[in-house]
Amino acid sequence: MIEKIANAGPEATKIITIAPEKAKVEHLEKLKKAGINIAVGHTNATYKECMEKKDYFNCATHLYNAMRALDSREPGVVGFLFNNDTTNCGIIVDGLHMDFASVEIAKKILKDRLYLVTDAVSPAGTDNMTEFMFEGNRVLYKDGKCVSPEGTLGGSALVMIDGVKNLVEKVHVSLEEALRMATSYPAEAVAVDEKYGFIKEGYVADLTYFDDKFNVKGTISKGILTEY
Template structure:
C-alpha cells in the first residue's frame, strides 16, 4: 500500500486539491485529505508527483492495432500484449481490439482466442470489437467489398455468447431479431459504415443500438432534406459515439459542433492501426496496401485506413484545437467510454473501490507516469 501525494486530483467528476490517493494493490482504497494522511496511515509509503495532475487512465474503444501489430493480421495473446504495452506508453490501459471485415473463419478464430484467454483485462483487453463485415458496401472505407455480407443465424449465435464488447453494423442491412440477440448476449451494438437513411436508422434503434462508430466517417451525410445516419445520431437522446480527433478524419469545427449537441455522449477513440507508436512507412490491412505519411494512414485508393493517433495526443487535440476544457477532454478519454460499455462502476473515476489505472500529466499535458493496476510504469 502507498499514497500518491503532492498533486491535483481529477476524480473523473471534478478536480480536488490537497488530497492523497491511497493505493492498495490493484485498487484505490480511498482518497483522504493530505493533512490527515499521517494520522490515518502513519507508516505509509508516499510518492510525491511534484504538483502534476492525476487523472483516470484512458480507454480506447476502437483500436485496430499499434506498436507494429494488427488485430486482423494475428489475433493472439501476443498481439494483445504488444498492443497493451504500446498503449500504456500513451496513457491507455484498456481497449477493445478491433477486427474489421473478414471471413467467418477468422471471426470464429478470434472468438476462440478470446475464450482461451482466462483474464483478458490483465492484457488491457475489455473484449472484442467486431467492425464489419455486416456493413454497407457504399460506406466501406478501407474494408474489403467482396467480404461484406449480412449476419447469418449461425454466426450471430456464436458472437452473442462470446467475449465481444462491441459489434458495428449497418442498420439498414440488419434484422431486428439479430440486433436483439446481440443485445441479449451483453454486446453493445453500434451503427457504423452505414448508408442508411435517417428513417432506417431510427427504425432499428429501438431494438438495441446504443453506440455509433467513428462519428461522421463512413456514414450517410447530413443534409437539410435527408439527415442521414449522422443526423440520426445527433438527433438522438441516448446514442453514444466515438470520434477520431486527429485533424484528418474530422474537421475540428465538426467535432466542436458534435460536442455541443451530444455532450457526454461523445467520447474519444483513435481507430489506430499498426504504425501507431512506430515509424512504419506502410502496412497491409486485409489485403490492401496502406501508407503512413504526414501523420495519416491511407490505402492505394486514397481512403483513410485508420490512424496513428494515440489517446494522450487526442486529449491534447481536444483541448488545443477543439476548445474543450481539460476536465471534459479527460472525461472523453476515460469516463465517457467507460459509460458507453457499462464499466463505469470500476473504471473511469478515481474513487474508493475503483481499479487503480491512472495517468499523471504535467502542465503541457505530457505523461510523466502511467499507473496500471496499482503499479507505476515509468
C-alpha cells in the same frame, strides 16, 4: 456468427458495429438480450432505416466517418445521431478525419454522449513506419495519415493523449471535460463504469500522468507504476 457472439456474451464482446440497413431485427434482438453493446457504423443507412432500429443501437462508431452524412433532404446517420438522446458517439479527434469545427459542433449537440476514440492502427506511437498491411490491404503512412494507395483513409495513428490535447487546444474543451471524454464517458457508454473510468476506491487502478505540455510521463497499470 451472431449466435456464437451472443452466446459468448459481453465477457467476450463488449461492443459490435453493425450497419442498420443490413441488420436483421432478430439478430439485433439476440445481441441486445446478451448484453452486448451495438454500435451503428460503417453504414450508408438512411435516417428512416436508423430510426426503425433505433432501440437496438446505444453507440456509434467514429461519428462522421464511414457513415451517411447529414443533408437537408436526407438527414442520414449523422442526423439520426444528432436527433436522439440515447446513442453515445465515439469520435476521432486527429484533425484528419474531420475538421476540428465539426468536433466542436458535435460536442455542443451531444454533450456528455460524445467520447474520444483513436481508431488507431499499427503506426500509432511509432516514428519509423512507412506502410503496413491491414486485413490484407496495403496502407501507407506519412505525415500522421494512414491511407490506401488510392488515398482513402485507413484508420488513424492518433494516440489518446494527443486526442486529449487536440480537444483542449483545437476544440476549446476544458482539460477536465477532455479527460472525461477519454475515460468516464466511454466507460459509461459500454457499461463498464462499475470498474473503469473513474478514480475511486475499488476501481481498476489504470492511470496515466502527463505534464502541462501533454507529454506522458508515466502510467499506472493495475497499481503498478512505470515511468518514461
